[in-house]
Amino acid sequence: MDNDVSAGSTATTSTLGHLVLGLTLLAFGIGHTSVIDGVSAADSVLLAMYVGGAALFLLGLLEYRGGNGFNGTAFAGLGIFWFTWAKGAGAEVSAEAGGTFLVLFALLALSLTVAASSGLFGQGMYALLTLSLLLLAIGAFADSGGLAKAGGWVAAVSGLLAWYGATAALANWPMALGRSSRGAVAAS
Secondary structure (H helix, E strand, C coil): CCCCCCCCCHHHHHHHHHHHHHHHHHHHHHHHHCCCCCCCHHHHHHHHHHHHHHHHHHHHHHHHHCCCHHHHHHHHHHHHHHHHHHHHCCCCCCHHHHHHHHHHHHHHHHHHHHHCCCCHHHHHHHHHHHHHHHHHHHHHHHCCHHHHHHHHHHHHHHHHHHHHHHHHHHHCCCCCCCCCCCCCCCCC
């Protein structure tokens, strides 16, 4: 790509990235909760691979190109998570291997929680993602369906926060919690 060619508006790729993340987390989380009869986490594999994986990774590269290292890291790193999770879904792996995979990406989510500069909203979204991955990991280690279900609910709430943040950016809704807003921005 020519260096003079714009990679697109960072606000645009950030908003789309949070929509993609939110929708993928919602599908993943709802699948783990068993709240909808006949819908499981395995039903979100294609969405996770192509939307959460490939599209989010591409948006991460565009964020890097646009100079936003945080969203570049978040979107590309989580895109790798979703793509890898989707490719491995249904594979015969040990509970320990699955749990370890989730713990490793919980560390990425924890780094994003600590580094999020958009305040409590963005930090809350990534903190819930971290908690979700940890609950799912512990559930895998302990073979506990209850912990997996709890992790699914936490993932769904995290997805709702990501979705709201992106929708708020599009609709110019307030994003600040407990302080005056400087304008609507996507939760990052």
